[in-house]
Amino acid sequence: MxxxxxxxxxxxxxxxxxxxxxxxxxxxxxxxxxxxxxxxxxxxxxxxFRDPERVVPQEPGVAVSPADGKVIKVETMRDPMTGEDRTAVCVFMNVFNVHVNRMPVTGRIARISYFGGKFLNASFDKASTDNERNSLLIEDGDGRSWTMVQIAGLIARRIICWSEEGDSLGRGQRFGLIKFGSRVDLYLPAEYEPTVRIGDKVFAGQSILARKK
The missing domain is CATH 1.20.5 (Single alpha-helices involved in coiled-coils or other helix-helix interfaces)
Incomplete structure (x- = not known):
C-alpha cells in the first residue's frame, strides 16, 4: 500500500x-x-516522525539501505526466511534517525512473517533471534530472493508494515516504520556483495548498501 x-x-x-x-x-x-x-x-x-524525500539511485545492480542509521554488522548470518547462511548488513537506528523504512530493491513481497518477542537492546546479537520482529521475503525481477527484517528494540516497541504479501514495490519506496528507531537487517543474495563497512552512516532509499558482483 x-x-x-x-x-x-x-x-x-x-x-x-x-x-x-x-x-x-x-x-x-x-x-x-x-x-x-x-x-x-x-x-x-x-x-x-519526519519523513524527508530521498533521491533514489537509478544505477542497475545495486541495493539501497532500508533504514537510516549506522551499520553495526556485516557478516554471515542465518536467513530467517530461507534458512540459508547469507551475508547480512545490519543498520541500527537511534531515536534521532528517520524511522521510515524503504525497499532496498524493486521486487514483490512474497512472504511476511511476524514474531512477537522480547525488547532487548537492538544492537545486541540476540536481538536478531529474540526480539519482536517482522520479516519480509522479497523476490526481485531476476528471481533472486532478499530478506529484510524489522527489529524492535529497547525503546522502539511498535513495528509497522504498510505492505502486504503480493505487493510490488520499487527501490526506495516506503514500506513501513519502527516507532522511535531500532534496527533493520538485510540479507543479500549470493550474487551481491556489501559496499559498506561497520560504522558507516547510511540513509534509507539513498545510500547504496550492496552491489552485484
Whole structure:
C-alpha cells in the first residue's frame, strides 16, 4: 500500500496533535514551565516522525539501505526466511534517525512473517533471534530472493508494515516504520556483495548498501 508523504509520517500525527494541544493548554493557563517542557517534547516528536524525500539511485545492480542509521554488522548470518547462511548488513537506528523504512530493491513481497518477542537492546546479537520482529521475503525481477527484517528494540516497541504479501514495490519506496528507531537487517543474495563497512552512516532509499558482483 502506498503511503502519502507530507514530510511527516502519518503514524506520528496523533503524538504531534496531543503534544501540541497539551502545550497550548498549559500556555493558556500560564503554566509556562510545563508549556516549555512540552514544547521541547513537541520538537522531538516532530523530529522522530519526519519523513524527508530521498533521491533514489537509478544505477542497475545495486541495493539501497532500508533504514537510516549506522551499520553495526556485516557478516554471515542465518536467513530467517530461507534458512540459508547469507551475508547480512545490519543498520541500527537511534531515536534521532528517520524511522521510515524503504525497499532496498524493486521486487514483490512474497512472504511476511511476524514474531512477537522480547525488547532487548537492538544492537545486541540476540536481538536478531529474540526480539519482536517482522520479516519480509522479497523476490526481485531476476528471481533472486532478499530478506529484510524489522527489529524492535529497547525503546522502539511498535513495528509497522504498510505492505502486504503480493505487493510490488520499487527501490526506495516506503514500506513501513519502527516507532522511535531500532534496527533493520538485510540479507543479500549470493550474487551481491556489501559496499559498506561497520560504522558507516547510511540513509534509507539513498545510500547504496550492496552491489552485484
Amino acid at each position: 502506498l503511503k502519502p508523504s507530507i514530510g511527516l509520517s502519518l503514524e506520528g500525527l496523533p503524538f504531534i496533535f496531543f503534544t501540541a494541544m497539551a502545550t497550548l493548554t498549559f500556555a493558556l493557563l500560564d503554566c509556562w514551565f510545563m508549556a516549555t517542557v512540552l514544547l521541547v517534547a513537541l520538537f522531538f516528536v516532530l523530529n522522530f
